[in-house]
């Protein structure tokens with residue numbers, strides 16, 4: 370089933386992200402052949418679009434994301450960003466830096482994805498210094514621009530992460546990702562650990578950012594309510610394989626695979642609507 | 655559960671920070687031990703201004719004298735002023751352990767960060783080498799070094815620094831490994847931050863507190879070991895003064911009814927070691943909470 374390119378490819382410019390027959394085998398038991406965490410996964414994310422990868426825990430979503438950003442080496446397959454494929458040879462520092470401008474990632478846990486000893490400003494500036502030739506004033510201006518983009522009050526700029534709430538930290542992580550001006554941002558359960566109302570704010574924010582910057586998203590989630598709000602297309606994974614793929618409305622409203630139906634049945638609140646955007650309460654200290 | 659208390663959590667974080675910073679300064683053990691250490695360092699640095707006499711000038715006419723206005727702690731069997739020798743003795747007695755701790759902390763930290771970063775074969779090699787070094791007690795190492803390179807400060811210091819490195823390495827490596835697995839390091843990697851910069855600007859600051867605690871505890875241990883080497887006559891040679899050497903030279907006077915000559919130096923050693931150990935233990939306790 371995963372042999373056929375997942376029906377999402379369109380004529381025109383090359384997709385922002387294209388993944389073909391990606392496989393990851395972790396060394397280890399399962400009759401000594403190793404553990405097949407990602408099994409022949411193919412999909413593509415057109416420029417400015419948003420693809421969601423859903424699936425239960427252990428289905429290989431994080432492993433997939435880690436391979437795309439270079440934290441894990443694929444066992445087989447092809448990853449191409451904006452039409453150019455990546456090689457799996459050991460990457461040089463310069464190549465890693467180049468790839469950073471292609472794909473960035475926001476992790477799930479807001480409490481450990483920021484350096485506890487680095488202020489918000491220094492965290493974002495670190496990315497800017499690496500990737501752009503800006504002077505001091507230019508950097509400061511860009512930091513403020515990015516903070517504005519993620520709706521983080523500039524008085525938080527010099528705070529350490531421990532002064533920030535979970536939602537605020539995820540905003541910083543998003544700003545850091547955007548600082549590299551990537552073509553694709555991967556969100557690995559990026560809102561899963563946030564309050565529902567704050568989830569909604571962050572998701573709205575991300576959709577605004579997409580409209581402003583034209584960035585593409587790869588949204589990883591097990592929460593189909595979240596997925597409905599942010600994705601154009603959906604890929605459903607189970608035990609490392611894609612079992613169903615298609616436009617979000619189609620997959621959510623008329624799921625074909627029994628596994629997808631089961632996932633959908635597990636949603637507690639079908640008619641979920643985002644709360645009106647309000648500032649996060651009680652976070653100003 | 656997750657996330658429902660994010661604002662609360664950050665408030666708790668604030669409180670905790672206050673408690674940790676303020677708690678350290680309000681801890682009497684920390685204050686007293688830090689005070690003793692500062693005092694010892696001041697004595698060592700300003701020895702010429704504190705000493706009342708030349709520590710090395712002997713006077714055959716005034717041996718084994720009792721404390722007096724001229725000789726605050728009396729004189730030793732060569733008629734040297736004991737107070738001044740104690741004061742000057744602080745210099746080499748503290749310099750040796752300081753060098754040992756600096757060298758072993760630097761070497762151990764660099765190796766630990768590299769092992770945590772590269773993992774795999776390099777990590778295995780470093781860890782096995784450390785295991786081998788663990789098998790040799792530092793003092794044996796030092797004695798061998800002295801027999802090869804001669805007595806003095808340098809050979810024992812280098813030997814003890816090498817012997818202490820695996821201890822720094824082991825603790826720092828485990829903390830660095832834990833940090834290295836956190837997503838913020840992965841984020842830096844994906845951002846394109848060079849490996850050396852991740853090590854120096856992100857891992858190092860986050861493992862620094864534990865290195866500091868280790869160094870404090872190691873200082874006391876190094877001081878005792880160096881004093882023992884001095885006492886055995888393998889370290890700094892007379893007429894230079896170290897506390898370990900003073901314990902040894904004072905021994906002859908014990909039989910002559912003057913045990914205090916060894917005792918003064920012994921008290922200094924114990925004072926310094928206890929201060930460093932107490933401070934190290936308190937810092938470790940504060941780090942854990």
Ligand SMILES: Nc1ncnc2c1ncn2[C@@H]1O[C@H](COP(=O)(O)OP(=O)(O)OP(=O)(O)O)[C@@H](O)[C@H]1O
Pocket residue numbers: 395396397404406424425426427428429430431432433591
């Ligand atoms: N480094 C590794 N070594 C061995 N097995 C691994 C490794 N990383 C992940 N796995 C295994 O691969 C499988 C897929 O894990 P992965 O984290 O990609 O799942 P996931 O879909 O992200 O799950 P979750 O929703 O819980 O985050 C799991 O069974 C996991 O145990």
Ligand SMILES: [Mg+2]
Pocket residue numbers: 430431432557558
């Ligand atoms: Mg995951």
